[in-house]
Amino acid sequence: MTTTASATPTGAPAAAADGAPQVPADLAERIGAIAEAARGRARRTEETRRVPAATLAELTEAGFFRLVRPRAFGGYETDFDVLAGHVLTLAAACPSTAWACGLFAAHQWLVASFPEQAQHDVWGDGSEGLVCGSYAPTGVARADGDGYRIGGRWAFASGSDGAQWAVCAAFLPGAAEGERGAPVFFLVPAADYTVDRDWDVAGLGGTGSNSIVLDDVYVPAHRTLALSATMSGDTPGAAVHAHNPAFRVPMLANIASCLAAVGVGAAAGALADFERTAGARRTRGALAGGGNPVAGFATVQLRVAEAAASVDAAREVLLRDLRARAAATREGRAVSVEERLLSRRGQAFAVLLASRAVEAVNGATGGRGLALDNPIQRAWRDVGAVSRHISLNWDAVGTMYGRSALGLEPQGQY
Structure with missing residues (x-):
């Protein structure tokens, strides 16, 4: 599970002339x-x-x-x-x-x-350094010497069972007693928290998005990161890795796109599974008559067409926006608020399209589609779970973009 920091994975080509690791060709x-x-x-x-x-x-x-x-x-x-x-x-x-x-x-x-x-x-110790996270600020940190102490419960830490570290958001102490300051990410090793395996849900059930619990844990100041810096892309690490402007892309333009990609990919998988099986399916009687090929129904054909077009459009929007934000930083400029909102709109709309796609094919699976072994129903449940994430919910993100487009101050995460 662990490798040295300088080693390339099995099957990777040799490092480039400058010693930098290269993406494995295969x-x-x-x-x-x-x-x-x-x-x-x-x-x-x-x-x-x-x-x-x-x-x-x-x-x-x-x-x-x-x-x-x-x-x-x-x-x-x-x-x-x-x-x-x-x-x-x-x-x-x-x-x-x-x-x-x-x-x-x-x-x-x-x-x-x-x-x-x-x-x-x-x-630095050669660990793979897998990190789970919970972005919603919980509680107020307490200053302690050169760092802070935090405690509490952080929900929805996906991958918590396999992580070696966690990012937990909390507020810094305010200027006056009882006040809270800016929200900050705290980076905490697994030895300093416990995992409460409370993730028992109908969608994305295998993500292990459990709660993590910290009991008055000390975090040195160098393991903190202001959320405002991540939103703008102007972070301490961006200066460390200044050779690559891609590290200046705002966080939500990048990470939320990976989450949206799960919804789009799941819908694509459901469509592929449906296309593989529909040709061999025949009706079993009742109103449709017995023995008719399911693929011969115009309604089923339309569902497939809608799903395919939705998945295709969602994928294009998602990848287009990621490439555009990376290109902006390579032009030597900060990603604007307008561009950040475009990324947020694209992410949420891609998930909306994925939801429509998987709903279209799931509705045509018939009674056999209810089986828990059927991957289409799992994709349907999982895409539904993706669409509920606050960063991808169309109602929340769509209204945020709409406010900005109409000249109002956007309200939300961007």
Whole structure:
């Protein structure tokens, strides 16, 4: 499960002339093979409420978790559209695996936003440094010497069972007694928190999005990161890795896109499963008459067309926006508020399209589609869960964008 920070995964080509690790040439093929293995484990993943250790080991060996990590710590420094593309592949097979592991990979980039010493804390011992997280601020930190003490309960920490670290959000102490200051991310090792395995849900059940509990834990100041810095992209880590402007992309433009990719990939997988099976299905009587091919019904054909168009459009919007934000930083400018809102709109709308797609095909599966072994019903439940995430909920994000488009101050996360 662990490798040295300078080593490249098995099957990777030699490092470049400058010594920087390179993306394995066969990574897409390896991720595809891992996705097929994850498909076979999907129901078990859901039942155990965690990604299997075997899947984590396979993705670690393949180099998946290094995609957006800094090269200084053994990563490949790809743009987020590359990571999102692999998340789409995983999600078509097992959305829970894609969600938890996509976050593990994306959080490598988030760790790179912290001060340099924090990055050494996570990766300096050769650990893979898998990080779960809970972004909603809980409670107020207490100043203690050169750092802070935090305690409380943080919900929805996806991948908590397999993580070595956690990012927990809390407020800094305010200027006056009882006041709260700015919200901050605190980076905490697994030894300092416990996992309450309270994740027992109808969708994305295998993500292990449990609550983590901290009891008056000390966090040094160098393991803190202001949320305002992550939202703008002007972070301490961006200065450390100034050779690559992609580290200046605002957090929600990148990480929320990986979450949206789970919904889109899951819908694509459901559509592919439906197309594979519909041709062999025949009606069993009743109103439709017996023995008629399901694929021959115009209503079913329209559902497939709608789902295919929705998935295609969602994928294009998602990847287009990721590439545009990376290009903006390479032009030497900060990503504007308007561009950040465009990313948020695209993420939420992509999930809305994915919801429409999976609803279309799930509704045509008939009684056999109710079986828990049927991957289409699992994708339907999982996409529904994705759409409830506050960063991807169309009602919340759509109104935020609409306010801005109409000249009002946007309200929400961007």
